[in-house]
Amino acid sequence: MPMLAWNQIDTVLLDMDGTLLDLHFDTHFWLEWLPQKLAERDGLSIQEADALIRAEMDRTAGTIDWYCLDHWARKLDMDMISAKREVQHLIAIRDDTLPFLDALHDSGRQVVLVTNAHPGSLSLKVERTQLDQHIDTLISTHEFGVTKESQSLWQKLQQHLGFNPARTLFVDDSLPILDAAQAFGIGHLLAVQNPDSKQPHRKVEKYPATADYRELLEAIRAAPIKV
Secondary structure (H helix, E strand, O other): OOOOOHHHOOEEEEOOEOOOEOOHHHHHHHHHHHHHHHHHHHOOOHHHHHHHHHHHHHHHOOOHHHHOHHHHHHHHOOOHHHHHHOOHHHOOEOOOHHHHHHHHHHOOOEEEEEEOOOHHHHHHHHHHHOHHHHOOEEEEHHHOOOOOOOHHHHHHHHHHHOOOHHHEEEEEOOHHHHHHHHHHOOOEEEEEOOOOOOOOOOOOOOOOEEOOHHHHHHHHHOOOOOO
16 A cells, blocks of 8 residues: 555646546557557558558657647648547546545545646546546646646646645556656655556566555545644
């Protein structure tokens, strides 16, 4: 069980894909469904379509364009939201997410979603999951024009929300993004070992890590925020 100092945590910042939602939807969409759709439309082989998509991913990695559906729509000449809706049945909340969110709320903590996902993708996933009913504030980093990989984002986010970095927990499945949060001074960090339900659990050594938030519930409830 990851050891977190809950008596020193007032604010919890949470990633979405792979952290609150099963990453399988995104993995399937980008690596299987989209190459197939592009190949069928443009008369390409699956390998050619996949190579085209991966080349653009490599070119834009870590930038807002990597996550921007408007960018991909222009690049591929495709309505990306409509394409995502074709496999929206795969969008799913992790089994341990709602108990985790409810425990955080019941303990008096501020709970904020901070995702690099495009607002259109965020809206689709909220529509499918009603995740917004369990979170105080939902933020797409597109509002700020930079991603969580950037120190600029963390500065803007702190100014926007007014949280105390030393008393904030950030949870994400991306180790480079956790690195960026640590560099900014976020005091408490938690990695996700099993972002995609169809993939093996990862071994994470650099940060406290979990494969099931339910192992944290007792500790969260034992350290409520004192008003």
